[in-house]
Amino acid sequence: MPTQAERARRIWNMLTIPGPERRKIFLKNVNEGKPVFTINGQEPIKLFSDFNNDHKARVELHLQQMLSITANEGNYEKGVDKALDHVDSLDGKENPDLLKYTLEVYLLENAKKLPVQKPSILVKEPELVVSSEHVLPRMRLEFATDTDEPKMDWFREDPLLNAHHTHWHQVYRDNQRDRHGEMFLYMHQQMIARYNTERIALELNEVNPYDDLHQPISIGYLAGPDGRLSLAIGGDRQPDAFVNPDLANGLLTQRERLSQAIDRGNFDINPAAPDSLREETRAASRLGWELESGYHNSGHGVIASINDGVMGATIFAIRDVVFWEWHKGIDNLGARWRQRLPAYNLGAESKPLRIRKSVDQQGKPFTPDLILSFLKDIPGIDEAGFNGEAVGNTAFGGNNWNTEFISGSLNFDNHGNQATIKYTDSLQTSMKSGTVKYRLNGQEKNYKYPYLAHEPFGYFLRLENKDLVQKQVTIRIFIVAEGKQEDRRMWIEMDKFLQELPPQSKVVAFRKDSEAAVIRKPAVLNPATENIDFDPTKIGDNNALCDCGWPYHLLVPRGTRAGMGFRIMMMVTDAAVDLVGPEPECGSLSFCGATSNLYPDKRPLGYPFNRKFNANGTAITNTIAATDNMGWRSITIKLV
């Protein structure tokens, strides 16, 4: 029997065998009439789409076979080996992308038991993540439409962001996980909020929905220099391409039916129900699943069918401009339903503690209880046993509890040692360059791609528990571009975590950016080097489930060279009301839930920005100013 390392190596190899060669063999077998895998005489699947419900059913069929092979073997490891043999036996007979997808889902299903190391998307599908900037300018369809959209290529084509999207769809694939539909709406809404924020920084308009499918898609798209050669996608989509009018009619009918169902109140909740939180999450899940499994999936297929384009598969769909336009339309349907929910009355909810607030020297809202520091400016951060809370209490607690720390440095006695800590009101980002390498048609390929990075930082949060009882609180941190604070759909979740507060205590909590609940964990600090080579020392980690989550390097919006204004908001709620289970061991709490089936927060996803605040113009500003357990401050994000 192979060793753990040998088995992990085998899985790594199965996931990294070049796709183009396997596709070529499979298609050759199909074209030559050789025996391939079919069900009831159906056509073989030549181009795999995980948005296609028939293709997904085929994945489930193979997956169930693999799981059953594993379960029927007395020895688990032998069972895994046999399941892998089964995949190998289908090589050349089944669509290789479908097989790879099935294998990845199998690893997810076995995430807790099977030690593997999963390769980066840069190794698994390198041809598909090559930046389109390498396409010859004359071939860049975007140029033909005289558009600024290529300015956003760095975001849409980010390899790890594409990996996040496909991985999320693997985790949430069959409506079996808790709050699947609600998560579908929320995760994509957050993607759009971030996309729009980046567009504002580049002085582009916010994305418009692509709702009227009889209208042409104005922006064309050519995926990358080798995407087409890899046989995973078809040709390029010309500017102003139309979808098939009959298919467009079908989708418009679906959309109209959904809109009417929302307007009729089919998904309404009873706000007076004893468990109205659960009612809302259930209703959101029903709506989300109905949207995703029908209208959304069909739309991807219909748009992809123009040119067998990238919209057809989760692994590269987000590279296309039309992906965001399509999802904006879906998000609008979600928002249409949310608009029917009663407004929040956060002032009347229980508040575990009070966050102090005033204005800064420029007259902008300011809370002294949220302090930002770059990790490099925190003394002892790299030492083993570093305790951020202890450093925070010594520096920003005690006699300094009532001192404001906006931007500057502080000398303090760090347990007998003189130390200096710097704090800031400005986060920093930068654009870096990575390299993707592969062989295609016998040729060595070597392409650069840009990716965003940020200076690692941490939050110090001052929290006072005046009560005589110990408290566990949930801290939620959001960010929004200055000027967009009244648009609840523009708020970006940054983090959510629990904090213990002893009775009658003043605590300075500390949280690193790499611990953020939204990102995949452990964080990939350097996309250009991590998970690129097989490393036997990492096989115990099984990052199959941990893959799920927003990429760490995209946590902070890019900002601008001059410094872009943002508001960062913290809210503290009673964990006794929120919590239903433990935090996940890895992966993203916010976007992927816990490893167990229950999502560990009772409140609706995106709380408190999941509902309108009230009917007035400055509802959000108004609420934050008047609500004890909310506070915000202005910061800038500077691209250096």
Place this chain on the structure above:
Amino acid sequence: MSKQPVIELFIDPSLDSAADIRSAIRSAMSELVLMPDWKEYYPEAELVPTYLVKSGINSLAINGIVCLQGMLKSPTQDEMVELLRNGGSGKRRFSCWRAIKNHFSFLMAVVIGFFPKCPFCWAAYMSLLSAWGIKRIPYQPWLLPVFCILLLANIVSLYMTRKKHHYGPLLFSIAGAFLVIANRYWFEDISIMYAGVALLVAGSLWNSLSKRMASSVKHYFIGWRG
């Protein structure tokens, strides 16, 4: 002035002098070595304190006492310092809620803990009382099965809420019920009956305390171990 005053500003954010008013509050608080910190309500805000609503928009209250009304221009920093000095040393508006919140949280925990909060809890209390006098009213024989049912209901309700405090309250009550009933038929010893009643009371009280209140009791009597 060392104690942090509670400052509330009921303001129209579009007021030309709004920024100056905020700046004056901030500067005055800094001058008095206080953390700049206040709460703002805008015209559309919900839950604006009554005294601010009565005073009208653009009012400032310090420790619940309205100090400025209908501000159209900002007070100077010195005027604000003066207000803070007076407001801070002035008697704070009495608030029952604040008093309860700040000073009587433990007391409330115990008091609330003693109140039955549901029909089952009422049943539990009644069963205790009835158990005590169970043998002294033989001229009402129908009471015995009624009280036994209530006792059973008490135990069932404790079983159904066992997730709250695990099996502690349930075991206490089962032991108490056993002692009371066994005493009725076999021992007829007043001290055993009191012991049984005490166990029933303890079980019911324990169960009726919320987790938070139970933590508070732990904090006072056992010492916090969290």
